Amino acid sequence: MIAEVWRDALHRRHPGPLLACHLGSGTAGGIDRVRFGRRDTVVDLGRRSVDEVFGPDDPPHPFEQVVLVVGTPTDLRRAVPVVAGPVRAARFTVIVRRAAEHLPPPFPMVPGTGRWTGLLDARIKRVPDAGWSVELLLTRPVSLAEVVTALSHGLAGGRRGTATGPLVAARGRDAGVWRPGDALAGGMDEVDAILDVGTAGAEHDPAEPVTPRLRRWSLEDSRWRALGRPGAVPRPRGGFEVDDVPPLDETMINPTGFVQDTEGRSGRLVSREGRWALVVNGRVRRRLPDDGTVTDADIEAVRDLRTIRVEWGRHSGPLASVRAVAAFAAAGVPLLGDPGPSWASCLGEPLRALMSSVCLKDMRDPLRREEHSVRLRRAALRAHGARARWRRLGEITGVDLPAEPTVSVVLCTRRPHMVPFALGQVARQRGVDVELVLGMHGFDLDAPGVGEAVADHRERGGRVIAYEADPALPLGSILNRAVLRAGGDLVAKMDDDDWYGPDHLADLVLARSYSGADVVGNAAEFVYLEELDMTVRLPLGESERASRRLGGGTLMMDRRVWEETGGFRPIPTSEDTQFLAGVELMGGRLYRTHGCNYVLRRRSGGHTWKVGSGYFLKGTVRAQWPGWRPSALLEPSEHELVGGGR
Incomplete structure (x- = not known):
């Protein structure tokens, strides 16, 4: 099968030298049966990088055509750091043999500096086994590295995200494993640190600049047969540690596509x-x-x-x-x-x-x-995960790293008696740096219990910005004014009467990282019907997917997304739905993570969303329990049960 892939990739080749690269399981099979010319070059990127083949300081190598065959999008991202080098061409064919269904087509994210203005033709089509074929033709040569990077960003979708830890030059055959998708790992002259993979125990060359260095075992050197060879570098005393394991590319390896109900195998x-x-x-x-x-x-x-x-x-x-x-x-x-x-x-x-x-x-x-x-x-x-791993390794090298994103929770309420409960839900969040912006709609800190709750929250180390909102303003406008007062990198919206697990915000930050989405949230799968003293789990479809179905009290976004969308609509209800519609119309990406951190409370009255308990029971429910029955991930306490109004 792979021989046919190669023949298909080469069937329209033009005269002149050709570079054929491959990476991923099974991509080398049958390549020996392909007829290459004497000026052609074949490179197994799993064993050698482009720099190692041609030399990083060599003049640009012009090829008539470059063909790259990778097993999956995961392998395409592994290729990014190892294709940096002097290779240039005007014709490219990239074959991705298989791709997970949830990933978008590999439309290239074109560089923004005008280098691709000579693009004449771009063809993207499906190939057998749910893969993709990409053909690019330009009037003048561009580098292989920028083509692979552009396709990698296209397949990953969404935001580029923050840098993966320090700026590192990765050396060795596993460079792509340690810095997947990172074009900077192979293309920058000045770096924060150098990672040598497969050179454990090597001494520092005094002639080299004093740059922090990290050494890690290669997967080849850590094989049992290699560890037992005469002269092999001895295993670390006490065994390998967590940070010795090559990190995971969470852009590709993540919960997206999780199936809640299975056949049982x-x-x-x-x-x-x-x-x-x-x-x-x-x-x-x-x-x-x-x-x-x-x-x-x-x-x-x-x-x-x-x-x-x-x-x-x-x-x-x-x-x-x-x-x-x-x-x-x-x-x-x-x-x-x-x-x-x-x-x-x-x-x-x-x-x-x-x-x-x-x-x-x-x-x-x-x-x-x-x-x-x-x-x-x-x-x-x-x-x-690569981000967490490289933050730890960055700390080891003493490199200054960007701070973890801070979160501003905007919480607007017209019910002063719910403020103590709502502040308790914010206070129990862990794993994130949180501030609360409390919009008091029609009351102030002198309302019974409100000032005391805010003071108690501050005494416990919480940060609160409390302001009195004009009671004549609609909810959308009050939310916008709350966001304007927020100082966090991310903005999360929470409601005053719903329950949130202690990892609610941390899980949203995590989902935002691996999904690349502009807005993340949960769906209201769990609903507590207070009138009936009953909890139901609704059949709202699968979580861990791109989805419009996000609960208004669970949204998290970058502040920039709020600014570009124009904020929430100045309306009294459905401000969440309209905001999400605006993000989607602008080309933004919405992602729904699991719903186990959240329970929507439904009372007989006092909601901006005017539906009764019967609304949640009119169809088939996935599960139903008497009383208040959240997921165990909510980690309910006795205090919350009382404070929640049960």
């Missing part, structure tokens, strides 16, 4: 001939490469499974083995199994404990299964 992750293999009903469904790479296509292929049991075995090496397990966990695949052998300690104790905390019987309950998935993805992304 479970899989086993077992070691077969030194590689992880996924076995379902006694048959091998998927074999992972021996370097442990898990791609977006691999994740999509296991979404139908209820669980995967990890059966630790003799994998090719400890780092490759742990890297694969961490990837499935980061994607929210419900994993279970024992904590693993001592060499697997670099997975991190939180993940090891979570995997052994549940059994197959627990996973038959869809809610418990989803809660387990959320805990796994949190732990994995915060331990093994």
Whole structure:
């Protein structure tokens, strides 16, 4: 099959030298049967970077055409740091063999400095196995690096996001694994730090500038057979640590596409001939490469499974083995199994404990299964995600890093008696730096209980900006005035009478990072009907997807998005719906994360949204419980039960 891919990619080649590059599992198969010319060059980017082939200081190498074949979008992002170099061409063909269904087409995000004004033709089409083919023709040559970067940004979609930690020059065959999607890792002369992969134990050359250096094992050098070779660099005393494991590209490996209800089949992750293999009903469904790479296509292929049991075995090496397990966990695949052998300690104790905390019987309950998935993805992304990993490594090198984004919660209410409860929901948020902007609609701090609640919140270390809003103004205008007073990098909207889990804001920040969305939020899956003393879970479709269905009391956005959209509409109701419609019309991206952190309260009156309890019961509900029954992720306390008005 791959030989046909190569022949298809080359069937319209033009006279002149050609560069053929490939990266990803299976992309080299059959390449020996392709007839290349004597002036053509073939490069396996998994083994050598473009700089290593041509030399970083060589003059530009003009090729008539460049062909790049990658296995998946995950591999395309791995290629970004390793294609930096002197290669230029006017014709490009890029083949992505398979891509997860939720990813957008690879429309290139064209550089903004006018270098592509000579673009004559661009063709993007589907190829077999849900892949993509991209053909570009320009009047004058451009660099291979900027083409791959443009396509990588197009496939990732959404915002570019903040930099992944310090500016690092990555050296070695695993550079793309350590800095996926980072064009700066191979293209900048002045950097904050140098990462040497596969040169553990190397001495610093006094002739080189004094730049902070990091050394990490390559996946090749950390194989069991390599560790046992005479003269091999000895393993770290006590084993490998979490930060020795190559990080995960959370842009590709994340919970997007999680399926809440499955048919009930479970899989086993077992070691077969030194590689992880996924076995379902006694048959091998998927074999992972021996370097442990898990791609977006691999994740999509296991979404139908209820669980995967990890059966630790003799994998090719400890780092490759742990890297694969961490990837499935980061994607929210419900994993279970024992904590693993001592060499697997670099997975991190939180993940090891979570995997052994549940059994197959627990996973038959869809809610418990989803809660387990959320805990796994949190732990994995915060331990093994590229952004979190590089923040820690940046601290080790002493590089000054941008601060984590701060969050301003805007909370506007016309009910002074709900202020103490609402402030309690903000106060319990953890893992984020939060300030509260409290818009008091028709009352002030002298209202009974309000001043005391604000003072208590401040005494406990919380930051509050409280202002009295003109009672004649509609809610949309009051929200806009609250945002104008906010000092955070991000703006989150919360309601005064709903319940929020302690990780509500932290999970939204995390979802914003891996989704690249302009606005993130939850859907109101859990609703407490106060009149009936009943909790229902509504069938609102799948979470962890691009979606318009976001609860107004759960929205989080960059302040810039609010400014570009013109803020909330100055209307008394439906201001959230209109705001989201504006973001979408401007080309913005909306993303819905899991709903286990949020319970919507429905009373008999006092809401701007005028529907009764019957509205939530008129259709089929996914689940129904007597009393107040939130997800366990809400971590309810006895104080909240009383304060919530039960």
